[in-house]
Amino acid sequence: MSVLAEVTGNVGTLGYGLSAIGPGIGVGIVFAAYIQATARQPESATLTRTYLFLGFALSEALAILGFVVPFIIT
Amino acid sequence: MSASIILASECPPNDPGFCAPSVLEFFPKPLATFDLFGVHFAITRITIILWIATAVMVWFFVSATRNMQLVPGKRQYFAESGYSIIRDGVAREVIGTEGLRFAPYLASLFFFIVVNNIMGIIPFAQIPPTGRFAFPVVLATISYILFNWVGIRQQGVGPYFKNNLFPAGVPKPLYILVTPIEFASTFVFRPFTLSVRLFANMLAGHLLLAIFAAGTVYLFTVGNFSVIFAPVSFVMAVIMTFFELLVQVLQAYVFVVLTSAYIAGAMEEAH
Numbered sequence: 001m002s003v004l005a006e007v008t009g010n011v012g013t014l015g016y017g018l019s020a021i022g023p024g025i026g027v028g029i030v031f032a033a034y035i036q037a038t039a040r041q042p043e044s045a046t047l048t049r050t051y052l053f054l055g056f057a058l059s060e061a062l063a064i065l066g067f068v069v070p071f072i073i074t
Numbered sequence: 075m076s077a078s079i080i081l082a083s084e085c086p087p088n089d090p091g092f093c094a095p096s097v098l099e100f101f102p103k104p105l106a107t108f109d110l111f112g113v114h115f116a117i118t119r120i121t122i123i124l125w126i127a128t129a130v131m132v133w134f135f136v137s138a139t140r141n142m143q144l145v146p147g148k149r150q151y152f153a154e155s156g157y158s159i160i161r162d163g164v165a166r167e168v169i170g171t172e173g174l175r176f177a178p179y180l181a182s183l184f185f186f187i188v189v190n191n192i193m194g195i196i197p198f199a200q201i202p203p204t205g206r207f208a209f210p211v212v213l214a215t216i217s218y219i220l221f222n223w224v225g226i227r228q229q230g231v232g233p234y235f236k237n238n239l240f241p242a243g244v245p246k247p248l249y250i251l252v253t254p255i256e257f258a259s260t261f262v263f264r265p266f267t268l269s270v271r272l273f274a275n276m277l278a279g280h281l282l283l284a285i286f287a288a289g290t291v292y293l294f295t296v297g298n299f300s301v302i303f304a305p306v307s308f309v310m311a312v313i314m315t316f317f318e319l320l321v322q323v324l325q326a327y328v329f330v331v332l333t334s335a336y337i338a339g340a341m342e343e344a345h
Contacts, residue, residue, distance in 0.1 A: 050167065050168075050331065053324060053327060053328060053331070054328060054331055054332070054335075056324075057271065057324060057325065057328035058328075060275075061267055061270070061271040061274070061275075064270075064271065064274040064275050064278055065267075065270055065271075065274055067274065067278050068270070068273070068274035068277055068278060071097050071277070
């Protein structure tokens with residue numbers, strides 16, 4: 001069976017690019033929710049700020065994981 | 075000029091191309107090695123940075139609470155405000171009044187992590203010890219043992235595992251699907267993501283700063299027209315330093331908030 005297409009070089013960078021799609025959307029959703037909630041009810045801003053940081057870090061963690069796993073696996 | 079600025083990198087000195095900083099930044103030459111009970115120890119500059127940072131943090135809090143006055147002086151005020159951020163803002167908020175018992179551990183955890191993270195941007199140190207995987211692993215292990223211990227002590231071994239692995243309100247046949255997922259999520263992924271989140275953020279941030287800094291030096295010394303990009307690299311290094319400060323404090327805060335959320339989840343099943 002002949003090879004039709006091939007990706008050579010550092011596939012880790014490709015993996016990071018793919019793994020950054022989901023968290024990019026996720027972080028956008030988290031901040032959009034915070035901005036909308038604060039726009040509707042400004043007094044709630046301090047109350048929801050904890051969830052803002054928590055949601056951002058949890059979502060960002062997956063992108064960071066995608067960045068670091070190629071370093072570990074080598 | 076390049077040899078004196080690239081002080082702690084692993085690049086060969088007479089390399090004609092650009093030697094990008096790699097993960098080897100976190101494995102510097104050991105200054106002293108010894109063996110104790112069959113375990114090999116190596117003291118590197120990262121160990122020294124950890125000791126100095128932790129000693130400064132501990133000294134600050136001990137000296138601030140030495141002669142506590144009713145009307146606080148400046149140092150006592152700062153220490154009390156810092157402690158209150160965790161005790162009131164995190165422990166009492168997330169866990170409730172029961173959380174005050176855990177406030178000393180959570181505050182120590184927060185200040186230990188934040189001081190060691192900030193070493194990533196302090197001149198002459200410029201490497202966060204929490205970027206070595208072992209440190210976040212140990213911290214996450216302590217938090218893991220703590221929230222399981224609290225849950226088991228509060229509810230008993232059987233009810234604790236039953237509440238975690240067999241959540242209420244799920245139709246009986248679906249337990250085949252839900253229980254392995256719940257088991258992995260609570261007992262496997264929690265400590266893993268807790269440690270890897272902190273470690274990976276510090277590793278990635280350090281590599282980013284190192285690449286911009288090494289890139290600035292390389293572009294200045296390469297001698298062709300690329301030198302016009304050197305200020306761009308320098309500005310990026312400055313911007314990323316401030317961004318790194320935000321990330322370092324945020325990651326310490328998130329570690330502590332998640333630990334307290336896990337403790338709250340382990341305690342609340344009783345009612």
